[in-house]
Amino acid sequence: MIIYKTSKGILVKNGNEHFLINDEWDELVNNDEVYTYLKDAISKSKAIANGAAILQESLLPPIGHQEVWASGVTYYKSREARMEESKDAGGGDFYDRVYHAERPELFFKSPGYRVVGHNESVRIRKDSKWNVPEPELTLVITSTGKIIGYTIGNDMSSRDIEGENPLYLPQAKCYDGSTAIGPGIYIADKPIPLDTIISIEIIRVDKQVFQGETTVDQIKRTFEELVEYLYREMSYPYGCLLMTGTGVVPPDSFTLQLEDIVNITIDPIGTLSNIVKTNQG
Numbered sequence: 001m002i003i004y005k006t007s008k009g010i011l012v013k014n015g016n017e018h019f020l021i022n023d024e025w026d027e028l029v030n031n032d033e034v035y036t037y038l039k040d041a042i043s044k045s046k047a048i049a050n051g052a053a054i055l056q057e058s059l060l061p062p063i064g065h066q067e068v069w070a071s072g073v074t075y076y077k078s079r080e081a082r083m084e085e086s087k088d089a090g091g092g093d094f095y096d097r098v099y100h101a102e103r104p105e106l107f108f109k110s111p112g113y114r115v116v117g118h119n120e121s122v123r124i125r126k127d128s129k130w131n132v133p134e135p136e137l138t139l140v141i142t143s144t145g146k147i148i149g150y151t152i153g154n155d156m157s158s159r160d161i162e163g164e165n166p167l168y169l170p171q172a173k174c175y176d177g178s179t180a181i182g183p184g185i186y187i188a189d190k191p192i193p194l195d196t197i198i199s200i201e202i203i204r205v206d207k208q209v210f211q212g213e214t215t216v217d218q219i220k221r222t223f224e225e226l227v228e229y230l231y232r233e234m235s236y237p238y239g240c241l242l243m244t245g246t247g248v249v250p251p252d253s254f255t256l257q258l259e260d261i262v263n264i265t266i267d268p269i270g271t272l273s274n275i276v277k278t279n280q281g
Contacts, residue, residue, distance in 0.1 A: 001038060002269065003028070003149075004184040006058040011051060012042055013184070018051020026064040030239040032146045035189045055183075061117030062151055062185050065238040068115060070136070070155055070173070071226050072105035073098050074219050074245030095166075104221055106230055107169060109155065109243060110179035121277040123177030124256050128158035131256045133274075134246035135200040135264040137192070137216060139223055140185050142239045145231045147223060149187045152264050152272040153243040154180035177277065181241065186269045191223075192216065196266060200248050203261040210254060214247030 004011040005025055012019045019042045031037055048054075073095050098105045116122060124131040138153035155173065162172035186192070199213035223244065230242060256262075260276040 001035075001042075001187050002184040003038070003062070003187055004055060005060045005062045005064075006054050007060060008054050008058050011054055011184075012038055013051065014042055017042075017047040018054070019045045020048055020051075020054075021045065026066075026238045029064070029066065029140060029148070029185065030142050032142050032144055032148065034148050035187050038187060059118055059183060061112075061115045061120070061181055062183070063112040063115050063181055063241065066112055066140075066241050067108065067236060068110040068112070068138075068153075068179055068181065068241045068243065069230055070107055070109040070153075070243040071221070071245045072107065072169075074104065074221055074226075075214065075247035099220065104226055104229055106226070107173065109174060114176060115179045115181050116177060116274065117181065118183035118272050118274075120180070120274060121177060122154060122156050122180050122262065122274040123175070123277050124156070124258075125158050125161070125171075125175055126278055128161050128172075129255065130160035130163075131156065131158050132250050132254065133157075133200065133202070133256065133262045133264070135198050135248055135266075136243040136246050137196070137198055137266055138181060139227065139242045139244060140239070141227055141230075141236070141242060143236050145227055147191075147227065149185040150192050150266075150269060151181055151185045151241070152183070152266050152269050153241070154262060154264055154272060154274060155243050155246065156180070180272060180274045182272045183270050198248065199265045201263050202250075202256070203263070204257060204259075209260075210250050212248040212250070218247045219244060 001014040134155040136153040138151045140149035156178040158172040194217035196216045202210040263273045265271040
């Protein structure tokens, strides 16, 4: 089933039926037994007829007080891209080393209030000339470290800033409009299949200018390994969202332009769509 945060309340989609529940978002996504809880809740509820309309008109980013973190260089394709962009600055070796290291690269991406949702605008920095989206399966984790669901993340990145010096990574990754999450959270009673496809397309003036895909099994590290390192010495009282890295990287000649539309699809979660802007607000 999929849960959506809307201005009308929490919408649960189970098969072709929709249900509205009155729970608090932060409490619901921090429930280790949320799948069982939701199954019970909707069994006692009546399906609504206007669920699709609510999603069309009232959808919000699926996040409350959770933090968003991200994993870097978890796919071989990402390792290659990071090494290439930073080789002139002498930083390429760092990405090769972290790809093979026991400890993963983890970095803070965004607080909840800075996240944008489905059909909202992502941004490219005004001081950057080389910008790309990064499609990422994103884990939804409770305060105890349990993975209870999955969503789609767009980790907007300024490759020229990161490539100039690896220490500039926070500026390349963390700014207003750099984090998109949505459209909802897939709640499952078992892990998402490893053959799940993560695909992306970029539309420019009604024409597809980039398309690519990968599968979850191409990630080098297990999700449990990433979560274990993320929760070392850190607490997340409301839970946490963790982007798991990208295995789809546009060619070095590509950069986003204003009004580009980025569509990231992961079944059974859906499609996260965002339009590119530069202005804040």
